[in-house]
Amino acid sequence: MEKIPLNKEQIGRVKSTAADIAGQIREMIRTYSTVCVERTLLRLYGVDGVVDDETPVPNRVVDILVEENRIDSGVTRALAAVMIKTGRDAKTVAELIARRRIPLEDPASYDMERIMAVEQELARKAVDVLDHSRKRKQAAIDRWGLPVQPWKYMITATGNIYEDRTQARSAVYSGADIIAVIRSTAQSLLDYIPYGPTTEGFGGTYATQENFRIMRKALNEVSERQGRYVRLVNYASGLCMSEIAACAAFEDLDMLLNDSMYGILFRDINMMRTFIDQYVSRLICSRAKIIINTGEDNYLTTSDAMENAYSVTASQLINEAMAKDALLTDDLIGLGHAFEINPKIENAFLYEIAHAQLARQLFPNAPLKYMPPTKYKSTNIFYSHALDTMFNLASITTNQGIHLAGILTEAIHTPLMQDRYLSLQGIDYVFGLARGLGDEIAFKPDGLIVNRAKRVLDETEQLLDELKDIGLMEGVALGKFANIKRSRDGGKGLDGVFKKGPNYSNPVMDRIEREGVINA
Amino acid sequence: MEKIPLNKEQIGRVKSTAADIAGQIREMIRTYSTVCVERTLLRLYGVDGVVDDETPVPNRVVDILVEENRIDSGVTRALAAVMIKTGRDAKTVAELIARRRIPLEDPASYDMERIMAVEQELARKAVDVLDHSRKRKQAAIDRWGLPVQPWKYMITATGNIYEDRTQARSAVYSGADIIAVIRSTAQSLLDYIPYGPTTEGFGGTYATQENFRIMRKALNEVSERQGRYVRLVNYASGLCMSEIAACAAFEDLDMLLNDSMYGILFRDINMMRTFIDQYVSRLICSRAKIIINTGEDNYLTTSDAMENAYSVTASQLINEAMAKDALLTDDLIGLGHAFEINPKIENAFLYEIAHAQLARQLFPNAPLKYMPPTKYKSTNIFYSHALDTMFNLASITTNQGIHLAGILTEAIHTPLMQDRYLSLQGIDYVFGLARGLGDEIAFKPDGLIVNRAKRVLDETEQLLDELKDIGLMEGVALGKFANIKRSRDGGKGLDGVFKKGPNYSNPVMDRIEREGVINA
Amino acid sequence: MPEQWIKPYGDTLNDGLVQLSFTLPVENGPRAIKAARIYAGKLNLKNVTVACAEAMDDAHTFFVAYGRAEPAIDYSEIRAEEATVEHMDFYEINDRIRKDLNRRICVVGATIGSDAHTVGIDAIMNMKGYNQDYGLERYPEIDAYNMGAQVTGEDLLKTAMDINADALLVSQTVTQKDAHLHNFTELMELLEAEQLRDRFLVIAGGPRITHELAIELGYDAGFGPGTLPSQVAAYIVTTLIKRRIMLNAKC
Amino acid sequence: MPEQWIKPYGDTLNDGLVQLSFTLPVENGPRAIKAARIYAGKLNLKNVTVACAEAMDDAHTFFVAYGRAEPAIDYSEIRAEEATVEHMDFYEINDRIRKDLNRRICVVGATIGSDAHTVGIDAIMNMKGYNQDYGLERYPEIDAYNMGAQVTGEDLLKTAMDINADALLVSQTVTQKDAHLHNFTELMELLEAEQLRDRFLVIAGGPRITHELAIELGYDAGFGPGTLPSQVAAYIVTTLIKRRIMLNAKC
Numbered sequence A, B: 001m002e003k004i005p006l007n008k009e010q011i012g013r014v015k016s017t018a019a020d021i022a023g024q025i026r027e028m029i030r031t032y033s034t035v036c037v038e039r040t041l042l043r044l045y046g047v048d049g050v051v052d053d054e055t056p057v058p059n060r061v062v063d064i065l066v067e068e069n070r071i072d073s074g075v076t077r078a079l080a081a082v083m084i085k086t087g088r089d090a091k092t093v094a095e096l097i098a099r100r101r102i103p104l105e106d107p108a109s110y111d112m113e114r115i116m117a118v119e120q121e122l123a124r125k126a127v128d129v130l131d132h133s134r135k136r137k138q139a140a141i142d143r144w145g146l147p148v149q150p151w152k153y154m155i156t157a158t159g160n161i162y163e164d165r166t167q168a169r170s171a172v173y174s175g176a177d178i179i180a181v182i183r184s185t186a187q188s189l190l191d192y193i194p195y196g197p198t199t200e201g202f203g204g205t206y207a208t209q210e211n212f213r214i215m216r217k218a219l220n221e222v223s224e225r226q227g228r229y230v231r232l233v234n235y236a237s238g239l240c241m242s243e244i245a246a247c248a249a250f251e252d253l254d255m256l257l258n259d260s261m262y263g264i265l266f267r268d269i270n271m272m273r274t275f276i277d278q279y280v281s282r283l284i285c286s287r288a289k290i291i292i293n294t295g296e297d298n299y300l301t302t303s304d305a306m307e308n309a310y311s312v313t314a315s316q317l318i319n320e321a322m323a324k325d326a327l328l329t330d331d332l333i334g335l336g337h338a339f340e341i342n343p344k345i346e347n348a349f350l351y352e353i354a355h356a357q358l359a360r361q362l363f364p365n366a367p368l369k370y371m372p373p374t375k376y377k378s379t380n381i382f383y384s385h386a387l388d389t390m391f392n393l394a395s396i397t398t399n400q401g402i403h404l405a406g407i408l409t410e411a412i413h414t415p416l417m418q419d420r421y422l423s424l425q426g427i428d429y430v431f432g433l434a435r436g437l438g439d440e441i442a443f444k445p446d447g448l449i450v451n452r453a454k455r456v457l458d459e460t461e462q463l464l465d466e467l468k469d470i471g472l473m474e475g476v477a478l479g480k481f482a483n484i485k486r487s488r489d490g491g492k493g494l495d496g497v498f499k500k501g502p503n504y505s506n507p508v509m510d511r512i513e514r515e516g517v518i519n520a
Numbered sequence C, D: 001m002p003e004q005w006i007k008p009y010g011d012t013l014n015d016g017l018v019q020l021s022f023t024l025p026v027e028n029g030p031r032a033i034k035a036a037r038i039y040a041g042k043l044n045l046k047n048v049t050v051a052c053a054e055a056m057d058d059a060h061t062f063f064v065a066y067g068r069a070e071p072a073i074d075y076s077e078i079r080a081e082e083a084t085v086e087h088m089d090f091y092e093i094n095d096r097i098r099k100d101l102n103r104r105i106c107v108v109g110a111t112i113g114s115d116a117h118t119v120g121i122d123a124i125m126n127m128k129g130y131n132q133d134y135g136l137e138r139y140p141e142i143d144a145y146n147m148g149a150q151v152t153g154e155d156l157l158k159t160a161m162d163i164n165a166d167a168l169l170v171s172q173t174v175t176q177k178d179a180h181l182h183n184f185t186e187l188m189e190l191l192e193a194e195q196l197r198d199r200f201l202v203i204a205g206g207p208r209i210t211h212e213l214a215i216e217l218g219y220d221a222g223f224g225p226g227t228l229p230s231q232v233a234a235y236i237v238t239t240l241i242k243r244r245i246m247l248n249a250k251c
């Protein structure tokens, strides 16, 4: 159902331009890796735990590698060497190294074949982790089916994982399909993953593997009770992007906020660093069938939704291309956008529909992530509830995929249990009331909606053409997204980027790339 | 803009059937009058005030006429006779009669020509009252123009006219175009109009001429301050229908709830009585340019909106015909309907749009009065606010005329000031956000909306055909409206109906009927 | 705090968070906002945030506030009276009437006073019933008379005597200025004056009715929002069985 | 009640009506509803109506209640501190700087701590401004440096010294667990430790900031929601003129 008559050729053109732009990034990625990627490998090999009460073992091991100036060959073979030497498994060996009980070994002084055998074994185990998670999720689908879209996505953000659990249960009881545990503020800037269960956070709860586990377990229980599978989300973006993806796979998370553009723009994370981490994290997501969510919605919290709608669309196209480069299939690409037009603009709802419908048509098979109004939410909770009601209607009318629940207290505090309840109640009301509306109406040719969508697409094409010439990184440096400028060499985490040496090896990435998309 | 392709011939047929049904009622009206009609004449002749601290002079005078068995000739000539005898004006004479200081006279014993001269003079003054009101309203329109539709209609219902005034001012400040002072419960059953300003009421404030004046004055003041004319509404339906219309004309009210069907069904008022009173009250409204509001919306509070939508449409058609019989022009016929489908019904919003759009197309020039959800309002005020948000959208999308503000506390109490404020804020939000939506969309041919509208019209035609055969009164007796059965001889106020005698005279009605529609 | 003591819950146990909205009759501005904060403090709230202040006119301001309520209450000490209703369905109820009472039951219902709201009493009595639960008129073993609205106490009583009713079902919806309390009380006084109080089960219902309130008003039972006809029928039957010996009214 | 005493207003003066919503960590039912009513009573409310009670799960219930608040407060005694800001527009402000200060003003702004919210500080500083009111960067007589978000106190101070700023503009949006208070205080302590407190005008801003709070925290002024850049500029200019003799910072 093509509700808005878009130019098919133009769509083909923007998709191919976006692929070119992503290709340039992909080039860069081939020659670099990051400390985060290496820590990710360690985690997938089974390395976990902390030393000195707070430094995660993967961090310490990689730090030592850096200290010893051997990071350019990656961690895997060095680890394999110690494993061969000690005859012990990766986890034990890594701990011993981290505690500086044993030194790292130079793989060059070992038999290459043995090294490679261990390496392959490590890679197999690593990929097993991902396959295992994929299969468990598939089993849940086989058993319970998929919920009808839009999926109701609800956040918890108490800072305390046990309170989050209480809140999540209540949200599921009230109909949530998906629970997202919002991360404590600025965790994206931490260059390590905190360890264990946490009960203190600011504006959210730390993303730790143990917290993932606690919540997944709680959701498994309510899933059983409710007879439907409840999905779990957390945030990967930031300095630990691929590591968090690994933890998420271990704990069977279903979705990850996963977008380097967010980190670059809103967290001032270095772009090279995060593009690389993102690529690896997305490979993991692809193999473990974790749906990624991208963060284009955030652009509109800073820049104006009418003026800059095209930057959202352009970014979605690039993000889609980058996701496909990392083997993600359409069903796993939750591109973000948002209902953020100033409500004072006459006919704002029509423009919102135009934007949402444009996204729907450009990415017909993606589970689009639709963000509720946040910027124009008022501290008047009744007014804000009306905003969400209209948002709910836009979502059901344009058939979005992942529906982030709008909260009436958005402009006041992170949600209380009752705020969540009211939000879900409002969603159910509108979704039921107007489920068929999208099918029922046609837009006036040459009307406000159709023209707006076409215009945004035209502007998108212009921006993409420009970006193809100057490159994405230069585009970001010029402030093409969210009016925020970030330079290629600025931002956090650049020191964790390194050029792959001649002996660099990453058997997990190699394997996932080689085996391609797997669907079983 | 015919959004729903309705059968033009069918529309012609139902309109003409409705006219036939109304015609039968009109026949009955020609041969009967009521005590209320006579009191109305007295009021228009300038009679006012109370005797014995509570009985209005018009009531006492008419009671005496009834006592003396002379009611069948009407009050006018009897009054004229006393005026001639005493040489005093109508007001003074009526008071003296009411206090039983002087007796009523038999006009037959006076010179018919003199009687008729006085009668004509009375009628002229009476009609002057109406003309004067019409002109003042026209002057307001000339000065300030008409607000854009849908007009925002807000109620006050504190029971205390002075508090109502405070509340009304605030509502106007928040954007209300129209203020309706809801009447104290069951005033429709009082066979007289209370007198003076009142400060006690239940679920509303008594409709008295003084209360009308107090509120009109307050609204005139805020109109000046806001630079726009704010309209005032009250309720006529009930045992004093035409009398209240007269008071409304004196005090320049702009609209009246005016529907005998409401009284019959919900107040158990005798149908003959109220059809007659309604006719006279509508003649007054026509001349004084008071917009009438009909009460079909109420049907759906008792019977189901999906099952009985056609009864609303049928009643609207009959009411329109009855209104036109009483010289009301399209712009004065505020036919009522409501957003009352059970929100649990999948796609309820689509059916609501179908109903609202059907009304819009059947009565393209009437300022349709659209009632918000009330029956399915919840005591959860947040949920209820969402209901009103969708109602607001339905209204702006189908371009309704008079938009009754939905209130989030509908299921709890008569509105507080803040409830009103939030309601108006919500209306402004949605109206601005989606003002152009109706123009922008087309409905799928053969879709849920179009088919629903057609079906309701078909069912309407069936009911009208049946009513044409059995008559409206028999139809009501059979429970065709709101599932409530009322017999022709039952209900309150029948004893106030009398057959016009050979000497009956009603010079005001005669004159208004004779002069027809006046537009200046 | 001992476990049975409770406080409102925002997002952390016993944080006491409550949401408040209200109007103050003052012009909006920093002073109004401060007044709102101080006022909320007087309602035993700490850490009050006046999140929203909006002018509703030049002399009235609307506020939304959040605060942490200080009191705690001992939940273990709270007991609520409810009409003890055995859960029975349509068939069980009719069965029970046949078997245990061995005669048909007769009830009369009305909305009294000037209250014109019939939807509530209709929900209980009409064939169609409420929420997929048949109304009393549909019960083969119950004779149900629905007098509708605006019924005077006298008329209701007269009908009840005429048909020899077992139970009076009395509905009240308009509660402004406590109109419902007034009407309920008046009816009860009438019954007592006529010394007929013990002759009938007298049941109150409506959106603001609780069993506790009904008992206070001298009624046998009270039913509030969401009541199903079968609950009322079950209550009547079981109570009549209990009172069997005392009552010998027949239809 | 004397006229200057005020209470919440529902639909009758001094009726005290307030709306309340809250959650109790108990299962819904008559007992929960009773607990809610009793609880609301402990908040100095009379005539409490628990209008709505809905289960959010089997151990949490959501309530909407109305009640009549009993306290009254004397409005004549309430005074709110506000940054005294003369109303001046863009042109007047620049004029005043030229005429009365006779030098350009220099300000530096930042969102401190890990707070990443820049929209507020940008609204005040960026060219574009806020709500049709130009931002400080646009003022020809003002040199405005916006350091963005996630700025440490040390960095802010260093920049302020480097550019010889007249005023520091500090923004904080995240208030959960009082993060903003913590960050504001830390910055103030740093200024004092470095004995630089008196060298600058230090101005706080953000959605939960009031002038009173800012003063309490040791700042010169505070600006909350809806602040316009011109208000901030006017405040800075007039205060600098007043302090002219005391301050001799230059850009």
Ligand code: B12
Pocket: B182, B183, B184, B185, B186, B202, B203, B204, B266, B298, B301, B302, B374, B375, B376, B377, B378, B409, B410, B411, B412, B413, B414, B415, C114, C115, C116, C117, C118, C119, C120, C121, C123, C124, C130, C168, C169, C170, C171, C172, C173, C174, C175, C176, C177, C203, C204, C205, C206, C207, C208, C222, C223, C224, C225, C226, C227, C228, C232
């Ligand atoms: C429908 C309706 C009407 C219809 C009534 C039609 C009819 N045939 O009944 C009409 C349009 C005529 C009407 C008129 C008025 N109404 Co009205 N009306 C409503 C409305 C929208 C719904 C009520 C309803 O039907 N609820 C559905 C039924 C099923 O629920 P229920 O009554 O609670 O019944 C259940 C239980 O309480 C219980 N129950 C009820 N009775 C009994 C009896 C027994 C024995 C038992 C066991 C159980 C039982 O069982 C039922 C099923 O579970 C409400 C607002 C709302 N959404 O609640 C306003 C409302 C009740 N009305 C109100 C008012 C003020 C009026 C008017 C006085 C307004 C006016 N000034 O003109 C008029 C006059 C009516 C009068 N004199 O009584 C106010 C009352 C305010 C207050 N708290 O006092 C309300 C709350 C609206 C408001 N916010 O202002 N109304």
Ligand code: B12
Pocket: A182, A183, A184, A185, A186, A202, A203, A204, A266, A298, A301, A302, A374, A375, A376, A377, A378, A409, A410, A411, A412, A413, A414, A415, D114, D115, D116, D117, D118, D119, D120, D121, D123, D124, D130, D168, D169, D170, D171, D172, D173, D174, D175, D176, D203, D204, D205, D206, D207, D208, D222, D223, D224, D225, D226, D227, D228, D232
């Ligand atoms: C936009 C936004 C974001 C954007 C920020 C983009 C950016 N470039 O700033 C993004 C998406 C990045 C974001 C992220 C987060 N956000 Co945020 N965000 C918002 C949002 C939607 C709007 C804030 C805003 O821009 N307001 C508009 C500006 C103009 O208003 P203002 O800041 O009040 O500024 C005015 C005045 O206060 C004053 N002012 C402000 N600063 C200053 C300074 C001076 C000197 C002066 C004089 C005046 C002044 O003047 C301004 C103009 O009038 C709010 C919700 C809301 N609607 O309020 C949540 C909100 C602020 N965010 C919140 C949270 C929790 C977060 C996160 C921590 C969530 C998470 N765990 O990931 C993250 C992390 C951010 C971090 N570490 O700080 C919470 C804060 C809760 C609380 N009270 O503590 C809110 C309230 C949402 C919520 N309900 O949970 N957010």
Ligand SMILES: Cc1ncc(COP(=O)(O)O)c(C=O)c1O
Pocket: A183, A184, A185, A186, A187, A188, A189, A235, A236, A237, A238, A257, A258, A259, A262, A263, A267, A293, A294, A295, A298
């Ligand atoms: C894509 C993406 N990643 C991450 C985050 C959260 O990041 P942080 O942990 O930095 O607050 C967001 C917030 O909206 C996001 O959209």
Ligand SMILES: Cc1ncc(COP(=O)(O)O)c(C=O)c1O
Pocket: B183, B184, B185, B186, B187, B188, B189, B235, B236, B237, B238, B257, B258, B259, B262, B267, B293, B294, B295, B298
């Ligand atoms: C047409 C009409 N008239 C009158 C009324 C109010 O009548 P009463 O005064 O009997 O409550 C209504 C209430 O909705 C109405 O719709």
